[in-house]
Amino acid sequence: MNLTYNAQERAFRDDVRGFIATHLPVDIRAKVQAGAALQRDDYARWHRILYERGWAAPNWPAEYGGTGWDAIQRYIFSEEIAYGWAPRMLPFGLSMVAPVIIRFGNDAQRARFLPPILSGEEFWCQGYSEPGAGSDLASLATKAEKASDDTYLINGTKTWITAAQWADWIFVLARTDPAAKKQEGISFMLVDLHSPGVTVRPITTIDGGKEINEVHFDNVAVPVANRVGNEGEGWTYAKFLLEHERTGTAAIAVCRQFLVQLNELRDREGIDDRRIEERIAEVDIELTALAFTELRVLAAEATGGRPGPESSILKLKGTEIQQALTELALDAGGPYADVALAGHYYNLRKASIYAGSNEIQKNIIAKRILRL
Amino acid sequence: MDFALAPEQLLLRDSVARFAAEAARGDANGNAWKTFAELGWLAIGAPDDAGGFGGPVEVLLLMEQFGRGLVRSAYVSQAVLAGTILRAARSALLSDAIDGRRRFAVAYEEPHARYDPSQLQTWVNRDGDGWLLYGSKVRVLDPSTADAILVSARTERGIGLFVVPVTAPNVTRNAFPAEDRADVADVTFGGTRIERDALLADETEGFAILERGIDHATAALCAEALGLCEVMLETTVEYTKTRQQFGVALSSFQALQHRMAEMYIELELMRSMAYFAAGALDDPDPGARKRAISAAKAQVAKSGRFIGQQTIQLHGAIGMSEEYKIGHYFKRMTLVERLFGDRDYHLRRYVALTDTSARAEVGAVAW
Numbered sequence: 001m002n003l004t005y006n007a008q009e010r011a012f013r014d015d016v017r018g019f020i021a022t023h024l025p026v027d028i029r030a031k032v033q034a035g036a037a038l039q040r041d042d043y044a045r046w047h048r049i050l051y052e053r054g055w056a057a058p059n060w061p062a063e064y065g066g067t068g069w070d071a072i073q074r075y076i077f078s079e080e081i082a083y084g085w086a087p088r089m090l091p092f093g094l095s096m097v098a099p100v101i102i103r104f105g106n107d108a109q110r111a112r113f114l115p116p117i118l119s120g121e122e123f124w125c126q127g128y129s130e131p132g133a134g135s136d137l138a139s140l141a142t143k144a145e146k147a148s149d150d151t152y153l154i155n156g157t158k159t160w161i162t163a164a165q166w167a168d169w170i171f172v173l174a175r176t177d178p179a180a181k182k183q184e185g186i187s188f189m190l191v192d193l194h195s196p197g198v199t200v201r202p203i204t205t206i207d208g209g210k211e212i213n214e215v216h217f218d219n220v221a222v223p224v225a226n227r228v229g230n231e232g233e234g235w236t237y238a239k240f241l242l243e244h245e246r247t248g249t250a251a252i253a254v255c256r257q258f259l260v261q262l263n264e265l266r267d268r269e270g271i272d273d274r275r276i277e278e279r280i281a282e283v284d285i286e287l288t289a290l291a292f293t294e295l296r297v298l299a300a301e302a303t304g305g306r307p308g309p310e311s312s313i314l315k316l317k318g319t320e321i322q323q324a325l326t327e328l329a330l331d332a333g334g335p336y337a338d339v340a341l342a343g344h345y346y347n348l349r350k351a352s353i354y355a356g357s358n359e360i361q362k363n364i365i366a367k368r369i370l371r372l
Numbered sequence: 373m374d375f376a377l378a379p380e381q382l383l384l385r386d387s388v389a390r391f392a393a394e395a396a397r398g399d400a401n402g403n404a405w406k407t408f409a410e411l412g413w414l415a416i417g418a419p420d421d422a423g424g425f426g427g428p429v430e431v432l433l434l435m436e437q438f439g440r441g442l443v444r445s446a447y448v449s450q451a452v453l454a455g456t457i458l459r460a461a462r463s464a465l466l467s468d469a470i471d472g473r474r475r476f477a478v479a480y481e482e483p484h485a486r487y488d489p490s491q492l493q494t495w496v497n498r499d500g501d502g503w504l505l506y507g508s509k510v511r512v513l514d515p516s517t518a519d520a521i522l523v524s525a526r527t528e529r530g531i532g533l534f535v536v537p538v539t540a541p542n543v544t545r546n547a548f549p550a551e552d553r554a555d556v557a558d559v560t561f562g563g564t565r566i567e568r569d570a571l572l573a574d575e576t577e578g579f580a581i582l583e584r585g586i587d588h589a590t591a592a593l594c595a596e597a598l599g600l601c602e603v604m605l606e607t608t609v610e611y612t613k614t615r616q617q618f619g620v621a622l623s624s625f626q627a628l629q630h631r632m633a634e635m636y637i638e639l640e641l642m643r644s645m646a647y648f649a650a651g652a653l654d655d656p657d658p659g660a661r662k663r664a665i666s667a668a669k670a671q672v673a674k675s676g677r678f679i680g681q682q683t684i685q686l687h688g689a690i691g692m693s694e695e696y697k698i699g700h701y702f703k704r705m706t707l708v709e710r711l712f713g714d715r716d717y718h719l720r721r722y723v724a725l726t727d728t729s730a731r732a733e734v735g736a737v738a739w
Contacts, residue, residue, distance in 0.1 A: 002374045003651025285667040292644035366629035
């Protein structure tokens with residue numbers, strides 16, 4: 001056991017830090033630092049820069065254009081992204097659908113879909129939740145029916161879809177066998193959002209944001225070639241993806257940025273309040289504990305092959321800490337404060353709901369780790 | 373960075389685990405100092421040329437198992453706290469300590485100091501080529517089995533560390549009934565004559581060495597807490613699976629499942645911080661080391677209190693019974709929370725050590 005970074009890891013960190021400092025466009029950096037909303041073009045420009053450096057896909061195997069980094073390097077990279085005020089890449093293509101295509105897709109799908117995800121030319125979004133299927137995701141009703149040997153017709157509504165307004169593609173869980181048991185009749189489809197019959201409608205959130213959407217499918221034709229893996233086995237792939245999603249959502253990096261912003265706020269406003277000071281310290285310490293936990297989970301994943309149920313801790317605690325930080329910003333700023341961070345308070349109430357609500361995470365820990 | 377244990381670390385962990393299990397069954401004396409010396413456990417962290425091996429990770433592995441077995445020993449006070457101080461002071465007494473020939477307690481905390489080792493009034497006056505020592509120390513751990521006490525005291529120029537034999541004149545030991553029947557005493561020095569060679573560390577480094585020792589002991593306690601809490605959670609899970617009420621196992625109720633999930637999360641955060649503390653002990657920057665140790669102890673105290681309280685709650689009335697083991701784990705955890713500084717003390721120390729430069733890499737795990 002070696003509990004500190006070794007010389008190579010420190011050299012790697014310096015390399016990443018130097019690259020971000022010299023290559024991140026100043027206007028994007030300023031937006032991230034100010035907590036302003038990023039646009040598709042901001043993400044695309046930064047993605048392109050990382051792509052040209054060969055760093056767009058830290059979690060992919062090298063043979064598909066990934067970095068081939070180990071768990072610790074990936075961790076260091078995400079930490080440096082935060083310190084350097086760089087945007088975090090949208091996860092839907094790079095971190096969600098791509099690992100599923102790599103693991104369960106066929107060669108044709110890998111050749112068609114992976115390169116534009118890697119280069120950032122095509123944006124993705126996630127079609128999981130439905131108006132009637134939230135925590136009970138497997139009760140989803142969106143249907144994919146065979147219209148011919150090589151075409152499905154998809155009908156239904158997916159909702160709470162982040163970034164659908166920018167996306168070119170959506171991965172959809174759809175029911176292909178209505179007679180099968182709940183989890184067994186589901187398939188995993190890759191759907192072109194520009195297809196006829198697709199309607200994207202924005203949903204304004206309580207913070208005024210327009211980043212989430214409802215997507216309606218009305219007889220949308222999807223080639224059978226766009227089904228990943230076997231028909232009826234989509235649930236297995238969906239669970240695989242969710243575990244990846246939970247590792248990605250610990251959002252240590254985002255919390256680090258919040259914490260720095262919070263400390264700046266305190267200094268700027270001259271807040272000299274021991275209670276606030278100690279509350280910040282408490283969250284800071286818990287964040288350190290979570291960061292070290294993420295390192296342990298990543299290291300275990302490197303040995304065990306995939307994230308285990310421990311990733312539920314990261315999701316649950318990571319979102320709680322994000323919320324605690326925005327709550328602190330709210331309290332530190334007072335009413336009507338012009339504090340970007342406090343605005344996130346409303347937005348981030350979503351964090352304990354998405355990617356399997358935190359109550360669902362406790363169910364997972366109880367069942368799969370404690371065997372209750 | 374690498375979390376896998378080396379083969380010799382696995383061997384150490386397993387041999388400590390066997391010992392702890394025997395001690396838990398009453399088949400071994402948890403404070404068998406001679407055994408500790410023979411097994412090399414008193415040499416952990418000492419320099420190679422003194423016959424030492426390993427370091428903070430080995431202490432962590434040992435103390436986690438001691439926690440699991442609820443081993444009552446003087447290991448933290450005499451081997452870790454005193455051992456670290458003797459090592460840092462490059463003292464010739466270290467080889468006696470490693471061999472187990474002589475045992476050392478440490479007296480640093482004073483009345484009203486609220487855990488802060490810099491708050492001290494104990495002083496020495498020159499007396500020929502030696503000194504006279506005056507003052508009162510509280511909560512000295514394991515003095516009864518010690519041959520000498522390492523004492524922090526003010527000189528004209530600062531804080532020094534002195535070795536005081538327990539048989540020296542005018543040393544009053546006032547043992548009191550500790551809540552866990554541990555060996556603890558308040559110690560008063562009423563003009564205790566000590567010789568010239570009693571100076572262990574002078575004013576240039578005495579206080580820094582004491583702080584280093586306390587940080588090592590605190591990290592060791594974090595590892596003990598981890599072992600205690602592992603057993604509390606495991607026992608609670610097993611108990612709720614067995615205990616039937618309303619015709620079903622308690623573990624089938626979601627309210628209790630979620631509580632145990634929360635205990636598990638706290639346990640894993642605690643584990644991370646016990647590791648984090650061990651990794652920080654060798655940081656060349658004492659400020660960074662102290663900050664990391666305070667972070668770890670604050671988290672361990674919080675998580676440990678939650679796990680302990682919920683263990684009793686989920687066991688129900690049986691958890692209140694003196695005969696049942698779980699209450700003893702709870703009580704030890706409750707002591708560990710406060711030994712070498714409670715959560716409030718360490719939060720304040722953490723805040724005091726968090727300056728602008730630390731904020732820039734806030735929570736960083738990189739040293």
